Amino acid sequence: MGSFQEIVSWVGSEWKLVITIALVFIIYCLTKRDRRISKYLENVPGPPTIPLLGNVLSLLCPSYARKWRGRRKMLTPTFHFKILEEFSVIFNEQADVFTETLKQKADGKPFNIFPFVARCALDIICGMYIYIINSQIFRYWGHDTTSANMAWTILMLSFHENQRHQKLVQAELDGIFGDDKNPNITSSDVSKMKYLDYCIKETLRLLPRITVAISSYLLHRDPNVFPKPEVFDPMRFSPENSVGRNPFAYVPFSAGPRNCIGQRFALLEEKIVLSKLFMNYNFQSVQKWEDVKMVSEIVIRPYDGINVKVTKRNCLK
Ligand code: HEM
Structure with missing residues (x-):
């Protein structure tokens, strides 16, 4: 031992x-x-x-992301605000086609508006590709996401309990454009659409794009951050109500270096198209929020379409 x-x-x-x-x-x-x-x-x-x-x-x-970084760098100038201003021409043109097409449907009978929204978003993205035909862009990036969100925003504002939000959007648009129901909308007009902005953000909170790693669907329903999470309340996004909110508590466009490169494009497109629709028509849902069935693909889609009744607000010019 x-x-x-x-x-x-x-x-x-x-x-x-x-x-x-x-x-x-x-x-x-x-x-x-x-x-x-x-x-x-x-x-x-x-x-x-x-x-x-x-x-x-x-x-x-560190060399892992070289391919992505190079491509991201190449694409970033495409989404510069000056270029987006030029895309506004396409947004306005296609929004006008959509608004005109809805004339035949504005008889108060329910129909599924989703395919109409999807065609508008597809025409916009194809117009953009023709515009930048020589670029290397993500081919169908950006039309399914915007069409789903525009269709969901129409539905959210069409519910009986949300009609007051639709009226506030329409009052805001009347304040900006007066009697002109077919204006050529610019980025500067869009920056005045505060309430529509809140409505789009609130729709993106309730019906975000799905990602594999983070369930933004659940994250956006945290009652500590968004009290009464199932209630559609666009005023959550007013500057006073957003003070102190963790920037990672609301991530419909993801966050960090790999966030959505097209978010400004998407919001500009949606505001131009939706403002033209709400300027000219009233929308009423034939479903209740609790009865809406969803399919979770890359984007959350409505299972049975977006069924609404549409009536003319004022005569189109
Ligand atoms: C409401 C509309 C949209 C939503 C909610 C949305 C959401 C997102 C999200 C969450 C990501 C991150 C995906 C991930 O990390 O896996 C993303 C990435 C991306 N989005 Fe969007 N998007 C929208 C519209 C658009 C549009 C209009 C375009 C192009 C015109 C676009 C182009 C892209 C691209 C290229 C990426 C990949 C960025 C990278 O990896 O660097 N998106 N988007």
Whole structure:
């Protein structure tokens, strides 16, 4: 038997061994289910993985995002506010076509407005691609997202309990454009559409785009941040009510360097199209909010369409 110190160090290293074996065993048991799943996932193509850590190390590698960064840099000038001003021509043209098309449907009989909104958004995005035909842009990025959100905004403002919000939007538009129901809307006009802005933001809170990692659907329903989360209340987005809100509590366009490059494009497009619709028509839903069924694809879509009754507000010019 050696000295007292030798005995203490022998016992200490024995314990270390026992603890290590126990830890390995616990990790083995805990990851058993994951290993079964990974066996199936081996067939899915992707970056190489290592045991326990998977492919998390590839996130630490600085050259990892070079391809994305180059493309993002190349696309960013396309969404400069001066270029967006030029896109306003396309937004106005297609909003006019949509407003004119709705004339035939404005008889107070219910119909599904979703395909009409989708065609308008598709015509806008195709117009934009023709405009920048030589660019390398994401082909159908940006029409399904805007069409879904415009259609949802129409529905939210059409519910019986939300008619007052629709009236406030219409009063705001009358204040900006007076009797002109077919104006050429500029970015400067759009910046005056405060209440419509709140309504679009409130719709994006309740019906955001879905992402795989973060459920913005649940995040936007946190009652600590948005009291009575199921109530459609556009005034949540007034500057006084937004004071102190964590910027990551509301992320319909995601956040950080990989956020939506098209968010200003989307909001400008939506405000021009929706303002022309609400200037000219009244919308009334034939469904209740609690009866609306949704399908969660990349974008949340209505399962049974957006069924509304439309009536003319004033005679079109
Ligand atoms: C209401 C409309 C829109 C919503 C809610 C929306 C939402 C989003 C979100 C959440 C992301 C992040 C996706 C992720 O991290 O996986 C994203 C990315 C992106 N969006 Fe949008 N978007 C909209 C409209 C548009 C439009 C109109 C365009 C183009 C004209 C566009 C182009 C893009 C692009 C290129 C990315 C990828 C950015 C990158 O990875 O650097 N989006 N969008």
